[in-house]
Amino acid sequence: MPLITVIGAGSGLGLEIARTFGRKGFDVALVARNQAKLDALALTLEGEGIRARGFTADVSKPATIVSALGAIKTELGPIDILEFSPADPTIVPVDVLEVTAENLQPQIDFYLGGALTAIGAVLPDMIAAGTGTVIVTTGGGSISPVPFLGNINIAAAGLRNWTLNLHNALRDKGVYVAHVGITALIGGGHPDAEPAVIAKAYAKLYDDRQDAELHYIAYNG
Template structure:
């Protein structure tokens, strides 16, 4: 069975991405900070015939990410798809006029640093095997101005830039990297902002292996 690993797994989009790939025959490794919540998600997926297992890690502590990914490889086998979409709502988000290095650095460390750590842990094996998919999720502010989130969007824009550069650098290796930037209140009531709808786009990106990025915008209908 191919294996998808979801970093930042939760009951919304993370669960639906797991479900969407699981329905395509993937096993699922779920990574987040709370083992009990991960176990609940794994149990939900198991009830649908999808083999899933949770592994704890904190994106703000790089060693826990590398340890979790190593445990996943030892327990479930090689990682075919890595999806990175953690969030930490305890980090201070400030207006563009109020950005300082003190409130910017934690955003950079969490989002960009977390991705660099996670991708760096799986990329050598993917390059060696000439296959693999890495899908990185950010908010739409990574490419569209949203002054109210001045500091987080600096980190998101840096993450977007690095992801697109990876896509180009890995073009001849068999490893596919893409960015998903979401402009939507996920699960907020709009039909096209429902997690299950958005998750299908991740499967499509992986299957087609064509576009370097997707800006997913949910509109009222």
């Protein structure tokens, strides 16, 4: 069975991405910091006939990501899709006029540093196999920045830039890399902002394997 690994798995979009690909025949590896929550998500998916397991790791601690991905490959097999969408609400966003080197660095370390570690751990195998998919998710501010998320937008834009560069560098090697920027209050009431609806866009990206980027927009109100 092919395998999707979701880094930053939670009960919203992460679960729906796992569910959507599970229904397409994928096994699922869920990665986040809390094993109890991961076990609950995996149990939900198992109840729907989707083989799923949780692996703990903290994106802010690179060694844990490398260890988790190594365990996934050892126990479940090669990773066919890596979806990267972690979030850490404890890292405080600041307005664009208040950005400093000090309050920017944690955002860069978490988002860009975490992606460098996670994606760097799976790309060599994908390149060697001549196949694989990496989908990186950020907020829509990576594409259309908003002032009150000044420091997050800088880090997310850097991650977006690297992802688009990877798309260009790897498209002739059989590895598909794409960026999804979400401008929506996920689960906030707009029908197109429901996690299950957004997850279908990920499946289409995977099936089409063409676009470097999707800016998913669903305005509430």
